[in-house]
Amino acid sequence: MPVSSAAVAEMTKVFENTFRAVNIALVNELTLLCDRMGINVWEVLDAAFTKPFGIMPFYPGPGVGGHCIPLDPHYLEWKAREFNFNTRFIALAGEINRRMPEFVVEKSMRLLSDRGMGLRGAKVLVLGVAYKKDVDDPRESPSAEVLHLLALRGAALTYHDPHIAHFTEQGHDLYSVPLTAATLKQADLVLLLTDHTAVDYDLVVKESAQILDTRNALKRVDGPKANVVLL
Amino acid sequence: MTPSASTTTPELVADLLARIEATTAKVGVIGLGYVGLPFAVEKGKVGFKVLGFDRSATRVDLVNQGKNFIGDVKDEELRALVSGGYIQATTDMDRLGEMDVLVIAVPTPLTKNLNPDLQYIEAVTREIAKRLRPGQLISLESTTYPGTTDDVMQPILESTGLKAGKDFFLAYSPERVDPGNARYTTKNTNKVVGASDAASRRVAVAFTARPS
Known part of the structure; x- marks a missing residue:
C-alpha cells in the first residue's frame, strides 16, 4: 500500500498501535466497572462480539506488554506536544492500562482476605510471565509489575512459564518451577497472568485452592470451578 | 553499471x-531481532542475498x-537459507556500503520519562551516512513518530552531500509483526510504504512488493 509521504506511513503505523492500546484500555475500564457492579465482564464481551458489524474483539488483562502497545502511542503523544496538542485518548489509555497490575494485586488481596489471609507471607504462584500467550518474550510484561507489587507487600512468590525459564525483567531473578500437583497445592493463590496454550489447565483447576484468572483461560476447562475467580 | 555522483536519477532508479x-x-x-530476522528470511526466500547487521556478535554467530532464535x-527455513548462501550476518558496519538496499529494524524505546529514544535509529543512520553511495535505498521499519524519516534521518544522510530522491532513496515501511500470530506473519501481512519523493517511492514500493 503506497502512501504519499514518509510522514503518512509513520502516522499510519503509530495509529495502528494506538488503536489497539485505546481499545484494550476501553475493555479494561469496563472490567473495573463490572467488578464493582458484580457483572461478569467476560460474559458481556463474548455476547457483544457476536454482533457481526460495528464492533471488534478486544479483551481485558493484567496490563499491556511487549515492545509496541505500551510504548508506541507515547511517540505520537510526544510529537503532538510540538504542535500544542494533547492526545487525550493516548494519555487516558496509558493511565488505565498501567493501573491494571494494581487492580490484579488488589483483587488478589480481596480473595486472600475472604479466606482470612493477607498478602504478607502468602504463597502466590504466578502462571505466565510472558507479555502474551505462546511467546517467550518478557519485555514490558505486566507480570513484572504484578510480581513487583506482590513482593512489596511481602508475598512469597514463585512462577511457572513453559516458555521462560528465568525471569529477569524489572530486576526480578526468578526461575520457573515445574507445574505439578504439589506446586499447585502449596500455593495459597494461583494467579494466572498469561494464557499460554502449553499449560495443563485441568490440573490447575483440580489442584489449586484458589485461582485468579486474568485471561479467562480456564473457560476451556469443563466441570466445577468453584475455586476460580475471573478478573 | 557502477553508479557514481554523475549518474542521473532516472538511471539510478532504473x-x-x-x-x-x-x-x-x-x-x-x-x-x-523479531522484526529483522523474519524480514531477512522472507527476502532470502525470494532469492535476494541478504546480509544481516547486528551489534551482538552472539546473534551474528547464531x-x-x-x-x-x-x-x-x-x-x-533459516538453516536452509544460510547453508544456501542467501543469508549471512556480520557486525562489520563497513559492509553497509556494499548494499543496494538497507532496511533498518532497530528498537525504538522510551526514556524513563516516556519520551522517544531514537538513539538506535540515529546511530545506525550515522553508520550508513559514513558509507552512503549513490543508488542506495534506505528503508526504516521501526515504529516512530511522524517526521523521523524526513526530519531526523534525511539530514544525517544528506550531510554527505548526497540528496534524497536524487542520489539515494529514502522510505518508511513499518513492520507489522505480531509475535506468536500463526495466521498473520511477515509473509502474508500487507505493508504500507511511504516516501516523500517520487523516485524513492517507486523503488521502495518495488522492493516491498518483490515477494508478492
Whole structure:
C-alpha cells in the first residue's frame, strides 16, 4: 500500500498501535466497572462480539506488554506536544492500562482476605510471565509489575512459564518451577497472568485452592470451578 | 553499471529497479531481532542475498551457524537459507556500503520519562551516512513518530552531500509483526510504504512488493 509521504506511513503505523492500546484500555475500564457492579465482564464481551458489524474483539488483562502497545502511542503523544496538542485518548489509555497490575494485586488481596489471609507471607504462584500467550518474550510484561507489587507487600512468590525459564525483567531473578500437583497445592493463590496454550489447565483447576484468572483461560476447562475467580 | 555522483536519477532508479526485479540487489537488514530476522528470511526466500547487521556478535554467530532464535522464524527455513548462501550476518558496519538496499529494524524505546529514544535509529543512520553511495535505498521499519524519516534521518544522510530522491532513496515501511500470530506473519501481512519523493517511492514500493 503506497502512501504519499514518509510522514503518512509513520502516522499510519503509530495509529495502528494506538488503536489497539485505546481499545484494550476501553475493555479494561469496563472490567473495573463490572467488578464493582458484580457483572461478569467476560460474559458481556463474548455476547457483544457476536454482533457481526460495528464492533471488534478486544479483551481485558493484567496490563499491556511487549515492545509496541505500551510504548508506541507515547511517540505520537510526544510529537503532538510540538504542535500544542494533547492526545487525550493516548494519555487516558496509558493511565488505565498501567493501573491494571494494581487492580490484579488488589483483587488478589480481596480473595486472600475472604479466606482470612493477607498478602504478607502468602504463597502466590504466578502462571505466565510472558507479555502474551505462546511467546517467550518478557519485555514490558505486566507480570513484572504484578510480581513487583506482590513482593512489596511481602508475598512469597514463585512462577511457572513453559516458555521462560528465568525471569529477569524489572530486576526480578526468578526461575520457573515445574507445574505439578504439589506446586499447585502449596500455593495459597494461583494467579494466572498469561494464557499460554502449553499449560495443563485441568490440573490447575483440580489442584489449586484458589485461582485468579486474568485471561479467562480456564473457560476451556469443563466441570466445577468453584475455586476460580475471573478478573 | 557502477553508479557514481554523475549518474542521473532516472538511471539510478532504473538500475535499482532492475536489480530488485532480478533479485540481484544486495539487501542489508540492520537489527536481527523479531522484526529483522523474519524480514531477512522472507527476502532470502525470494532469492535476494541478504546480509544481516547486528551489534551482538552472539546473534551474528547464531545466524551464520543457521541457528534460529526468533519464535516466528522456522528453524529449518533459516538453516536452509544460510547453508544456501542467501543469508549471512556480520557486525562489520563497513559492509553497509556494499548494499543496494538497507532496511533498518532497530528498537525504538522510551526514556524513563516516556519520551522517544531514537538513539538506535540515529546511530545506525550515522553508520550508513559514513558509507552512503549513490543508488542506495534506505528503508526504516521501526515504529516512530511522524517526521523521523524526513526530519531526523534525511539530514544525517544528506550531510554527505548526497540528496534524497536524487542520489539515494529514502522510505518508511513499518513492520507489522505480531509475535506468536500463526495466521498473520511477515509473509502474508500487507505493508504500507511511504516516501516523500517520487523516485524513492517507486523503488521502495518495488522492493516491498518483490515477494508478492
